[in-house]
Amino acid sequence: DAKTTQPPSMDCAEGRAANLPCNHSTISGNEYVYWYRQIHSQGPQYIIHGLKNNETNEMASLIITEDRKSSTLILPHATLRDTAVYYCIVRVYGSSNTGKLIFGQGTTLQVKP
């Protein structure tokens, strides 16, 4: 089962920041938080990932709370092309150290003009 909880849908005005929340209260100390998005029926696109510290790249920023039980993905200036399903994922490691991604249902972000 996915270790994350996300709202099923969100709207955002074009040009404004989109803040997508994620709860992962059972995360272990050495498990990373990953964000992917999926546009229409394309393969998932990597956005960003982090462990403890906040991270920023050319696509987005990832803010992780100090207790690591939740995080927020920030798209600073959303465009219509950012309309997609966004997945917050805790990378799970089992007895064999498999670093598989377990996807939940994600958040459908609708960017509106």
Add this chain to the structure above:
Amino acid sequence: GAGVSQSPSNKVTEKGKDVELRCDPISGHTALYWYRQSLGQGLEFLIYFQGNSAPDKSGLPSDRFSAERTGGSVSTLTIQRTQQEDSAVYLCASSPRDSGHSGNTIYFGEGSWLTVV
């Protein structure tokens, strides 16, 4: 190529037939994953390969599903005696070698759309 390559991109097959789906990971990536996504659903983990280690097959839904990876590179997912519920997009992903709880990026291909009629 620069990304994960999958073939065929689309496959229509008759119920009961066997199908093979191919994945070429990014060059140098030792970890390879297969996922399945049914229409309107989330991604379901199927199987994971890491170098010469035994694969994690914990996500395979039945013994009709199998996968192999030859030479540590190309992988083939085989579905025997296909059923209509097998209709889905099958996604392959790869990443550099996992070393413990590393934060490597996993890159996905565009998938193989399978329709069983």
